[in-house]
Amino acid sequence: MTTELPGNGGFGDPAFLPNTQQGIRRRNLSLVLQAITAHGPLSRAAVASRIGLTRAAVSTLVDELIRADLLIELGPERPGTVGRPGSALTVGERGPVGIGAEIGVDHLAVCAVDLHGKVRARASLESDNRGRPPEPVLKELARLVREVTTASRSAGLRPAGLAVAVPGLVARDSHTVVRAPNLGWSELDLGPYLLDGLPLSVDNEANLGALAELWIGGDPAPQDFVHVSAEIGIGAAVVVGGRLLRGTHGFAGELGHMPVRPEGPACPCGGRGCLEQYAGEEAVLRAAGLPYGEGGIGLLAARAENGDAQVRRALRAAGSALGIALSGAVNLLDPQTVVLGGALSRLAPWLLPSLERELARRTADPARPKGGTVTVSRLGSEGPLLGAAHSVVRAVLDDPASVAGAQR
Template sequence: MAGPGALTQSGIRRRNLARVLHALAAGEPLSRAAVAARLGLTRAAVSTLVDELLRGGLLTERDPAPGRPGAVGRPGTGLLLADRGPCGVGAEIGVDHLAVCVMDLRGRVRVRRRRESHGRDGRDTGPEVVLAGLTDMLRAAVAEAADAGLRPAGLTVAVPGLVVRNTATVLHAANLGWRNADLDGLLPRDLGPVTVENEANLGALAELWSGRGAGESFLHVSAEAGIGAAVVIDGELLRGAHGFAGELGHLPVRPEGRACRCGGRGCLEAYAGEEALLRAAGLRPGPGIRVGALAARCEAGEPTALRAVRQAGTALGIALSGAVNLLDPRRVVLGGALSRLAPWLLTPVSRELARRTTVAAGGRGTPVPVTVSPLGPDGPLLGAARHSVRAALDDPAALLRR
């Protein structure tokens, strides 16, 4: 059955306006004729839609558009998404940092701000204090963006915890010490629609939307203080019944092992999370002591650091093997802070996957490849901003009414 408005003129118009914008989101300028061919619409229909989007400031023209090889006649005017007007705003709440960025409709980051540490290293600091600081940063970033002719069309916030689906409620963020934290009334409402999302999910979506994971099935592992994961199946994020899919960090790798902040024992995070890694390497976690310091020791060949990372890689490989056996992804992607340690993590992770996954161990194929996201620690923040941009592109009619 068709959805609400799908068969009305208004519904068709809204859908086709969005289709035009998404057709241009890849970045290269296209003529009206090229957009019509790509969407399967008539040139007249596309011209009407394009004229509306141009009047609304969502598109710009560049003359001429690149011609097709062998094409006859003067090439048409090129169309591009506007680099002024509506923009997406992304924010990230980390254990020891806050970050915001503003992205235009073309996907370019135009403003970026970061603040190290909030409260007592972020742990057990109430959401009211953290969100007050984040709001100050958002206000400053949006003011700077306004000087460049940009206005916010939505805000997406990345949080390292379980977010109740379709709400702004953080059910549990163990590394922040938050439980049942409703962020809805703590975030600014004048930046457009607000979305709160798990940071690992946004890191995976950033990978997907970058084009490297388009239409693919992969498991994206993200880490800051904790370890999260997101599952993408055939180009779609797998959320689970309650939106909590991907809690890789709390899979047990040693069922009766160390206590974890989540209340369980033997979780992956207790062996491969940032704090566990630093302590195993002889580093005392604290302000300024992060994975970068550990990577520097590994680069210098420091034996204790190398051993700590190898042991963490083994634990990570054990946890990943269960996920790979269950989900059969095409690849595993390391993102977040773990990407800094990839030169020393990849070998033990790949070794455990080869030993423990059915495809490799059964002799029916090669182990699932483990790759490193070039987005690195920036994935969740960029995914948050891109989420806001895509939401704007999905509903251009709402932008045109503003």
């Protein structure tokens, strides 16, 4: 009983399967399941034509998935066309769920998400975790996890893994938080607290927020985008071709230190005029004339909603700076869209106009019809939690055989 999810390290990487016959089988199981989760209820014939296999082959694959409680048969489709109607297949109500957990600076949250992508159970707790020692926090989180898993189990669901979103840097393919400045944690292995039988994975919350956007963010979900959030500093996550770009050392997405004005104020990073000096939480609060302390972003949003002119001015300036920095990213990556997520989505109404103006101006290449569009995440601050739970679901979709073997 290994503690890692089957086949590989991080949740993001699809398992490497050798080109052997069993490998083919596993990949085909995954293709069938993914086609059905992605494109609603489908008949066997529809799946077959979609993934390029024959109906007979799909039939055996579907049988296997049904036996594993991953699919259920809805019965005959409503016939709109000639021919015998197919039998609609969809993912079952009772089957595996992914457990997602989030350690925020002022709250803990856990949820269970099924293969449909629906939240089936959740629990959360307000608690100021800044500078608090890790032990009690993690014990509380473990309690919430148990709450959600038992609730799931009694609803006939089978937790398939636990993924934790952390506001900090996480060592690749490990359970270790390297550094979480807002919590004051460093070099902390979460395994001992959270490993109770479930495969565990830990990842940065900005990354998971971006993945949530990729998996459930839109219809259709964008496959190439830059996701900007502002949980710790200003984090961006880059998704290319439906895959999260993590970088060689795992540091990709440091939008906060993009140069905005090369001779601007010095930044602790060693550079000058980094974006964080203009659009970072501290800088914006100072420009808005507000104290730097807890709940800064919420305070900004509240004041802006009330029409505070100085706050709105500060947000406009921050939007401009963001636009300048993002224009660099857009010119370099040519993404489908830029997504404002996390806490930024609340501030979007005041950031967007200046941001979009600056971005449009600087990406209007004569050859490029139009610069990237900017969208605001529907998920808001729920992104990281949902992304965590979904990362477990994706692992199941990527290799259904693994959970099918685990059960009966």
